[in-house]
Amino acid sequence: xxxxxxxxxxxxxxxxxxGYLDRAGFVVDVTADxxxxxxxxxVEQPDLVVLDLMLPGMDGLEVCRRLRQDGPxxxxxxxxxxxxxxxxxxxxxxxDDYVTKPFxxxxxxxxxxxxxxxxxxxxxxxxxxxxxWLRSGPLAVDPTARRATRxxxxxxxxxxxxxxxxxxLRHPGQATSREELMRRVWGWxxxxxxxxxxxxxxxxxxxEDDPARPRLISTVWGVGYRFDPPRPNGADDxx
Numbered sequence: 001x002x003x004x005x006x007x008x009x010x011x012x013x014x015x016x017x018x019g020y021l022d023r024a025g026f027v028v029d030v031t032a033d034x035x036x037x038x039x040x041x042x043v044e045q046p047d048l049v050v051l052d053l054m055l056p057g058m059d060g061l062e063v064c065r066r067l068r069q070d071g072p073x074x075x076x077x078x079x080x081x082x083x084x085x086x087x088x089x090x091x092x093x094x095x096d097d098y099v100t101k102p103f104x105x106x107x108x109x110x111x112x113x114x115x116x117x118x119x120x121x122x123x124x125x126x127x128x129x130x131x132x133w134l135r136s137g138p139l140a141v142d143p144t145a146r147r148a149t150r151x152x153x154x155x156x157x158x159x160x161x162x163x164x165x166x167x168x169l170r171h172p173g174q175a176t177s178r179e180e181l182m183r184r185v186w187g188w189x190x191x192x193x194x195x196x197x198x199x200x201x202x203x204x205x206x207x208e209d210d211p212a213r214p215r216l217i218s219t220v221w222g223v224g225y226r227f228d229p230p231r232p233n234g235a236d237d238x239x
Contacts, residue, residue, distance in 0.1 A: 002116060003027040005046040007037040007063065008078065009056055013101075017050060020105040021112065034058025038066050041073070048116055050108070053079040053090065061093050068094040074115045074159055076108070091198045096159045098195075114187050119146070119159045134169040137216070137230030139207060141166050150207055160185065161203050168217065168227035177224035200225055 004021050008014045009032045018028040031040050034057045041049065049067060053060040060077060067073050077090040077098040090098050096115050099108055134141040138151045141162075148155045148165055157165065163185050167176075178196040182188050186195070204211040218226045 001025060001027050002047040003029065003044060004112060005029045005031065005037065005041055005044065005049045007031050007034075007049060007055065007060070008052040009033060009054075010052075013052075013078075016105055017108060020109050021050075024109045024113075026112070032056075034060070034063045037063050041067055046073070048074040048076065048112055048119075050076050050078060050112070051095070053077055061089055064090070064093045064095055068158075072119075072156070072158055074119050076111055076115060078103070088194060088198050091195060092202070094158050115159060118163050134166065136169050136172060136227075139165070139169065139216070141169055155206050157203075157206065160199050161206070164199055164203055165207065168225075172227050172229045175220040175223045175226045179224075181224065 002025075004026045006014055006017050006021070006028060007030075008017070011032070014030045014032070018030050021028045029040060029044055029046065031037050032055075034055045036057075037049070037051070037055070038058070051060045051063060051067075055063065060079075064075050064077070067075060072094075075095045075097075077095040078101060079090065079098060080101040096118075097111050099111060134143065139148070140150075141148045143166060146162060148157055148162055164181070167181070167185050176184075178193045181196050182193065200217060201211075204214050204217055208214045208216055216228060216230070218228050220226050
């Protein structure tokens with residue numbers, strides 16, 4: 001059974017979310033402020049955290065930063081604000097998903113399962129057969145162990161960043177729209193496309209020599225993005 005830590009200072013929200021997660025088969029811990037969330041996570045070691053943005057003592061952004069200092073702990077951010085800036089801030093500090101209040105508790109449970117599935121830890125998923133590493137230039141991805149390296153150095157990727165990089169390495173040279181990436185990587189039929197934009201920018205910061213002038217993950221104007229495998233040394237760059 002997977003353990004989920006729910007962090008929200010609204011007892012009604014916490015009670016409803018915890019009830020739905022409990023009925024879905026999760027072990028649920030609840031806390032109501034930022035410092036308690038950090039302390040509880042250190043002791044209980046949850047598999048995923050459902051984290052409110054506005055918390056007493058320490059806001060959700062700082063809590064997320066501290067939780068992710070020790071590794072890629074999955075985080076779903078809750079926010080009462082619908083502003084794009086707040087959603088982007090959550091993604092920038094490493095949240096894997098976000099849900100805007102008011103929300104459907106059933107949808108939140110599905111989001112939790114989706115994020116855990118992407119992390120390769122959802123017990124409802126079939127045991128995966130080992131897959132060979134995916135390699136392209138300096139990049140290598142182990143789909144089974146959920147590890148990625150650049151020039152032999154392991155990359156600290158969030159769950160969504162890993163899934164995005166894996167998708168790109170599986171589809172080299174293919175221009176893919178943000179809508180299609182949202183369907184294929186996030187498993188969403190609709191959503192805020194800025195989520196894809198933020199994750200591509202974050203991924204570029206970790207895999208490109210110069211993120212301001214990306215050579216691996218190119219923007220295809222009017223379409224979306226394309227992964228361009230590096231040319232061998234000495235290859236002709238002429239079209």
